Amino acid sequence: MSAQARVVGILLAAGAGARFGGDKLLAKARSTRSAGPPGFPDVGAECIGVVACRHLLAALPRVIAVVRPGDAALAAALGAAGAQIVRCPNAADGMGASLACGVKAARDASGWLVALADMPWVRPSTIARVAVAIADGAPVAAPFHDGKRGNPVGFSAACYAKLAALAGDEGAKSVVAAYADELAHVDVDDPGTLRDVDTPADLER
Numbered sequence: 489m490s491a492q493a494r495v496v497g498i499l500l501a502a503g504a505g506a507r508f509g510g511d512k513l514l515a516k517a518r519s520t521r522s523a524g525p526p527g528f529p530d531v532g533a534e535c536i537g538v539v540a541c542r543h544l545l546a547a548l549p550r551v552i553a554v555v556r557p558g559d560a561a562l563a564a565a566l567g568a569a570g571a572q573i574v575r576c577p578n579a580a581d582g583m584g585a586s587l588a589c590g591v592k593a594a595r596d597a598s599g600w601l602v603a604l605a606d607m608p609w610v611r612p613s614t615i616a617r618v619a620v621a622i623a624d625g626a627p628v629a630a631p632f633h634d635g636k637r638g639n640p641v642g643f644s645a646a647c648y649a650k651l652a653a654l655a656g657d658e659g660a661k662s663v664v665a666a667y668a669d670e671l672a673h674v675d676v677d678d679p680g681t682l683r684d685v686d687t688p689a690d691l692e693r
Contacts (some may be wrong), residue, residue: 497550499549513535537608598645
């Protein structure tokens, strides 16, 4: 098995979607080919969580989707798409807790690609390039579009202890900061790395 094949995707899908009004990840990601800015892929009319999951699975052989306990509909949708479902008992504590939960479920991986389930426009080719950077030895790697760092962010096995200890809602910012001098910049022409969904209006712009 190649080093890249042992990089596991971690799809963070345990947020409550409060700003969206609930069930954000089951909202339909309407086609953006005609209405969206140039450069965004057409994601069809599937729910945004499933689209994000499928893009990860197109680039990585194994994806773990971290969901809230009791979120049966989303768990079923992501499981049907091909993800391994992990229910995070302390998901309400924030993104850091969910990330730690996902990484612990794949502690044997050579690295992890941490993706957000509300970012369905990231191209699989971008995901693959970040995974290659981790497989090639970078401790942390991230895509950059127009000079701005986007998602998903990759982490090597050397980051395991720091990632597994995360808590609260800060995500992995502290881990990225710890490796700032060694961060691999993956330059991509992919505006989807910077576009997420917070409110229903974000599906229209």
